[in-house]
Amino acid sequence: xxxAVPVLTVIGFLLQFLFIKxxxxxxxxxxxxxxxxxxxxxxxxxxxxxxxxxxPFNRLFFIGLxxxxxxDVLLNLRFxxxxxxxxxxxxxxxxxxxxxxxxxLALIPQARYAWxxxxxxxxxxxxxxxxxxxxxxIDVKPAFKVFGVFYLGAVFIMTAIALGIAFHIPNRRxxxxxxxxxxxxxxxxVLIFNTFSGTTRFSLRITNLTLYYxxxxxxxxxxxx
Numbered sequence: 001x002x003x004a005v006p007v008l009t010v011i012g013f014l015l016q017f018l019f020i021k022x023x024x025x026x027x028x029x030x031x032x033x034x035x036x037x038x039x040x041x042x043x044x045x046x047x048x049x050x051x052x053x054x055x056p057f058n059r060l061f062f063i064g065l066x067x068x069x070x071x072d073v074l075l076n077l078r079f080x081x082x083x084x085x086x087x088x089x090x091x092x093x094x095x096x097x098x099x100x101x102x103x104x105l106a107l108i109p110q111a112r113y114a115w116x117x118x119x120x121x122x123x124x125x126x127x128x129x130x131x132x133x134x135x136x137x138i139d140v141k142p143a144f145k146v147f148g149v150f151y152l153g154a155v156f157i158m159t160a161i162a163l164g165i166a167f168h169i170p171n172r173r174x175x176x177x178x179x180x181x182x183x184x185x186x187x188x189x190v191l192i193f194n195t196f197s198g199t200t201r202f203s204l205r206i207t208n209l210t211l212y213y214x215x216x217x218x219x220x221x222x223x224x225x
Contacts (some may be wrong), residue, residue, distance in 0.1 A: 039073070046062040060103070119161045119164035131148060171225070184219070188207070
């Protein structure tokens with residue numbers, strides 16, 4: 001692993017901690033700048049990995065991490081411009097969706113096609129069960145329902161394939177990536193219930209942001225193995 005990675009990681013977590021603090025103080029513009037800066041750290045790590053090992057896999061994952069940064073900035077920008085909050089939030093979800101599709105494009109060639117379809121079916125089924133529960137228990141606007149189906153479908157399928165690769169082809173990269181993908185998915189589940197349940201809890205916000213950031217960092221770290 002490049003010697004700069006631990007330094008970038010520590011800087012990233014410090015920025016993420018400051019972001020959570022400043023956002024809780026409702027200083028939304030400063031918070032968004034801190035969030036973007038924190039996300040920039042895992043993007044730089046991904047770029048460093050790509051430059052260290054220049055292959056299509058690392059290139060795709062760098063691009064996926066870049067869309068994660070864009071999504072991060074947009075999701076928090078909705079607090080800066082509350083009148084356009086819904087449109088900005090959905091645009092951020094699109095950025096994350098593109099990132100996950102890019103992750104899938106990188107992962108699928110690594111998988112054995114004899115079992116990859118089982119992973120896809122398992123991921124789609126898990127997303128379907130969660131979506132059915134959400135739509136039954138939480139009042140969600142139609143636009144969010146449409147975007148939610150595609151987004152959560154992509155996230156759960158990506159994670160299921162990552163777990164399948166880690167199980168069938170266990171190595172440091174596949175295990176670290178799978179752990180990061182699981183944390184990313186859990187962070188999304190926490191985000192959904194904390195955002196749309198009607199009662200936003202700061203403790204769940206901390207949980208969501210912490211799981212997400214560790215997950216993205218682990219995805220970036222995995223590129224060095």
